Amino acid sequence: MTGNELREKFLQFFADRGHQILPSASLIPANDPSILWTAAGMVPFKPFFTGAAKPEYKRATTCQKCLRTPDIEEVGKTARHHTFFEMLGNFSFGDYFKEKAIPWAWEFVTRELGLPKEKLWISIYENDDEAYDIWHKEVGIPAERIVRLGKDTNFWEIGVGPCGPCSEIYIDLGEHRGCGSPDCAVGCDCDRYLEIWNLVFIQFFRDEEGNYTQLKNKGIDTGMGLERVASVLQKVKSNFDTDLLREIMDFTARLVQVEYGKDEKTDLALKVIADHCRAVTFAIGDGALPSNEGRGYVIRRLIRRAVRFGRLMGEEETFLHKVADAVVRQMSDSYPELKDKKDHILKVILNEEKRFGETLAHGTEILNRLIEDAKQEGRTIVPGPEAFQLYDTYGFPLELTQEIAEEQGLSIDIDGFNKAMENQRERARSARQETEYISxxxxxxxxxxxxxxxxxxxxxxxxxxxxxxxxxxxxxxxxxxxxxxxxxxxxxxxxxxxxxxxxxxxxxxxxxxxxxxxxxxxxxxxxxxxxxxxxxxxxxxxxxxxxxxxxxSKKRRLNTARNHSATHLLHKSLKEILGEHVNQAGSLVEPDRLRFDFTHYSAVSHEDMVKIERLVNKVILANLPIETFETGLSEAREMGAAALFGEKYGERVRVVKIGDFSMELCGGTHLHSTAEVGLFKLISESSVGSGLRRIEAVTGDGALKYVEAKEQQLAQIAQLVKTTPQEVVRRVEALVKSLKDIEHETENLRAKLAKFEVDNLLSQVKEVNGINILAAKASAPDMDSLRGMADLLREQMKSGVVLLATANGGKVNLVAAVTKDLMARGLHAGKLIKEVAQVVGGGGGGRPDMAQAGGKDPSRIQEAIAKTYSVAASQILN
Missing domain, CATH: 2.40.30.130 (Elongation Factor Tu (Ef-tu); domain 3)
Incomplete structure (x- = not known):
């Protein structure tokens, strides 16, 4: 049975028993800031279990796409850990309870799936006699195959709110899959007894004091891992060998020219890439984008981790977007939204891959510095926390860090690395709970x-x-x-x-x-x-x-409505000017301004910004009517009404229609006509993440204030450059040309002065033990200029040592340079400047050929210069 066939069989089984088949909710939980991701099938139904909302159906069944990251390091190492997976579930909201949920579960796994009854085991909560009686007396499970487990595994609760005991169905995969322990049984962490279905019986309410009371309307919340059951039915060793993942792994193997099943490290890499690429493909399709925090950080980490494993297989070119294309091809029949968003998904992943390539280069530079520092200090180990920072911040795999360090005769503090890793995991665990019913x-x-x-x-x-x-x-x-x-x-x-x-x-x-x-x-x-x-x-x-x-407040409401109606005009105008790939990714509507986030791959040009603003104002001047009405969700979609990612819509929806220009689902307050917006002015356009742009704009009173402020600025500029507002551009152009001429002349004078200073400094060269040393005070304005001067002097000297010092703003800048021939004789710019800088109360270091340092005591510059000769002489090898 293929994964697709299993998915359809499950949904149809429960549809035949009065359940409404509902599509998978977004991976981004709707109106639920307590969690980052939809991590279980019950998440979209939380309000129904808590009573915060009333369900339209008393019975439902879904195949829910889920994303979890607490066990990310285990992905590929075990048979069943994933970040992205599909969870089959059936739910009852105050309708049936254990008396139907248990027999139906048994009927499905034995009759529909044909799993051998003698290999199936049941776990129940330790004192749930009601569940025991149903399993044993009604279903007919032998008492010896019903295991009572404790609260830590078989009772579902998170804080205050609805909760209840669990009952799980396990399948015995055989002794050869076990740990070999004589105590191996249901609940063991090995792979022998595989949990395939968890039935949660929502029957209690836990209050703040920890007291449990029976719920009037009890509920059922079940979850069956699609990949796990597919692995059992397809008789393969792991979820990764099912058709759900194997096709993606085989595609990747052909792409990077490796073979699955020949090498453990290669197999691990292929599994991680398949899992992570499924996760990011679905997450980006649901509106998530790579960034440095929240969901975006998870997406960025998964992409970079997948790319790293590609590098470990020798793939240096961008490839993950091609794997994502394979994911879309395989999964779009069941999840058609992937096909609709394919171009957007692939572009976001490709852009992130390219950005990561630059990050890896930066990480290599940092690692080289860590290795150099360790060598200078006589250490043979790179500290674990620093190696972990490379891994966590720059995406550097530990294996690569170890390999580069070993080439330089160093090792990595693995214990320190692991401790830093565990500290981060603990912070992540305590930062949030994956699911929470109610506060x-x-x-x-x-x-x-x-x-x-x-x-x-x-x-x-x-x-x-x-x-x-x-x-x-x-x-x-x-x-x-x-x-x-x-x-x-x-x-x-x-x-x-x-x-x-x-x-x-x-x-x-x-x-x-x-x-x-x-x-x-x-x-x-x-x-x-x-x-x-x-x-x-x-x-x-x-x-x-x-x-x-x-x-x-009428004024606040009107100004807010102006900005809200304007966001609808802006959204449609962006699609018209930039393309249909543009989608709203968030907004803020206030009385004073509006902020609009949207998907796009590059900065919006000035020409396009002008076109967008003109189109919005054209629609405003057209005085189009703004209508709001309620209708059914399916009818609204048939009419072409745009819906937003992550929003939760009921069966009845509110539609905002602006003439024949725009139509969106929206619950906000709006105007009666576009003319009431008054004037629309774009204020700024910027990046807020990979593939995500932000526009800020003002309307009505805010737009008038903005225009007035611009006019005042123009008048002030005209006054400063002594002309009229009408002539200010010509006047400023003339002043800019004059300024460039002066700057060019100044640069020529500086070059002549620098050459004069270089000639003057070269006259101060001294010979010590057969080498030329120049140590002197220079007049460079900053560190860059000082380095340039030192480089020029070294070049002029052909063979020698240079140390230059300058005082600026109460601080000392030092630069040292050594020619290549003298490096072979033991001279090292980094070590030299480190000792000299101590004289002026500072420190520094660098490469053997060039180094820099700083200090706090300008009064001792001459003393530092004098010390240069003795330090250089002590480094010379005979």
């Missing part, structure tokens, strides 16, 4: 919604409303009232206030009643259908159940 604050809000009702948002159509206070929260606790001077979180039954979401900032507002005034400065929507208003009470006493009037 303590969300528990409080969920209870408020269930007991007191939800918030009805009416702000699309009105900016004022009469409302009732249903809850007040202060310092994370429910309170009955709050008084003047206090900051408080307010929940009402009705609100016209827009809560921050989709890149648009929240409204400001005023809540009032007789003798009461509250200024709202932030509005959020932490859980579905509940809006929280953060405000400061200016006057009066605010109490639960009070009736109040809510008024949104």
């Amino acid at each position: 303590e604050a969300a528990v409080l809000l969920k209870n408020i919604r269930e007991e007191r009702g939800q918030t009805n948002f009416v702000g699309y159509n009105q900016l004022e409303a009469e409302a009732k206070i249903i809850a007040l929260i202060k310092d994370g606790q429910l309170v009955e009232s709050a008084q003047a001077g206090e900051d408080v979180e307010i929940i009402m039954d009705i609100t016209p206030c827009y809560a921050e979401s989709g890149g648009q900032v929240s409204d400001y507002a005023k809540i009032s009643s007789p003798n009461l005034e509250v200024m709202i400065y932030e509005v959020t929507k932490p859980i579905e259908n509940l809006i929280v208003h953060k405000g400061k009470i200016e006057n009066g006493l605010l109490k639960q159940n009070d009736s109040v009037r809510v008024e949104v």
Whole structure:
């Protein structure tokens, strides 16, 4: 059974049992900043298990693409570790429970997949007698093949929130796959007993004190690794030998001209490349881009790690983008979005490969310096933390670091390297948890919604409303009232206030009643259908159940709407001018400005920026109507409405249509016509990552202020150069030409002075023990000039030693240079300058032919110059 056939068989099995087949969610979790990646099949359904949102279906089944990185170092070394994998799952949201989940699981693995019953084992939580009875009495599993395991392996929970026991299905792959221990059994870390399916029974709620209570609506969350089961069905030793990965590995092997199965190191490299390339291909397709933090850092690390393994097989040219093309070809039937985004994916990977080539060159320079420092200090070992920094920051493989060091007679502190590696892993583990059901604050809000009702948002159509206070929260606790001077979180039954979401900032507002005034400065929507208003009470006493009037700041709302509608115009204009590959990658909509991130591979030219701005303003002047309406998600897509990566859309969606120019899914606030935008001005365009650009712009009042400021600047420049604004360009051109003439003349004079100084310095050469030494004070303005002068003097002397010193800004600059013939006699510029620099309170070093140093005491320059002769003489070998 192929991987594709297994995927389809699983989904159809549960569809036949009343489950809705849902497409895989994005690898970038929607509206969930607590996690970097979708790391399990349940992640898209977290709000349904917590009760923060209501599901449209009580039963669902998916094949979810997942990405995890805690075990990245194990990829390729074991049969089953991956960064990217597919998780098959069936889910129940308050519908069926163990009585159906367990028999269905058994039916699927035995009847549909044909796995031998006598080789299947079951694990349950140690006191889950309910699961035991179903497995033993109803399904018929012999008692000796049901293993009770503890909380560390068979109870799923993370902090406060829904949780419950697990039951896992294992298959015995045979003694030859085991560790040989007489105690080898289910739960052993060896490869004999392979876990293929985990059934999580969401039946308890854990509170802050660690108490467990039964949930009214219990849930089912299961996960079966597609690659693992495929390896069992296809009777291969590891996941990498299944058709899901082997085709990619074989393609890579042909590409780099190696053969799989002949050498362990080569096999490891091919496995890592296949796994990592699948991960980055899917992640970039879902909108992630390489960068130095967050998800981008993970993508960058995976690409660089894959490229490094290619280098270890002798591949020096860019190749990973070609492997990604093979991934797209293999996986696009099941994930058609890959085909749609193929050009973008390949370009991003190629650009990152090229950038990494430059980084490797820089890393080599740093390693050479580390080796030189070790030699100068008489050490034979390169410190582990420094080797790890090369690995972590510059992508240098430890093996390459060791190889280069060994060529120079040095070794690497492996223990120190491993310790630094473990410290980083520990930081990563403590920095975040891979999955989290719900926070303590969300528990409080969920209870408020269930007991007191939800918030009805009416702000699309009105900016004022009469409302009732249903809850007040202060310092994370429910309170009955709050008084003047206090900051408080307010929940009402009705609100016209827009809560921050989709890149648009929240409204400001005023809540009032007789003798009461509250200024709202932030509005959020932490859980579905509940809006929280953060405000400061200016006057009066605010109490639960009070009736109040809510008024949104009209000016802030209008200016924000101008910028939001303008982002839609900008998005479409970028596609028109730059190409259809452009996609929104993020935005910030504020009353004063807008920021728009988009996918593109190079800086936008000035000519294209002008075209983009003109097109946006043309549509503004056309006074096109802006319509908003709700429709079904499938209907909106059929109409051609653009949807954003990573956004989570329900069955009903809101569409913003601007004439025949633009149509997007959007929940933000907008204008009624494009003319209301007023004026659109681009402020800047810059890079924010590989393949990712950012535009900032202003509209309306902000655009007018921007134009006024530019006019004032022009008037000031005209005044400074003594002309009119109309003639300022000609005047500045004339001044620039005059300045260039002066600079050219100055350079000629400097060259003549430098030649005069060189001739003067050459007259100060002294002979010591048969070698020419020039040690003197020079008048160079900076270190670069000093190095250039030393190089010129060395060239003029043919054979000799040069040391030049200069004082600038209370500091000393020193440069030493040695001709090649004298290096053979033991003279070393780096060692020479290191000793001389100590006289002026400094230090330094460098290569045998050229070195530089700094110092803190200019008053001792002559003393340092004098010491040069004795230090040079002591280095001479007879």
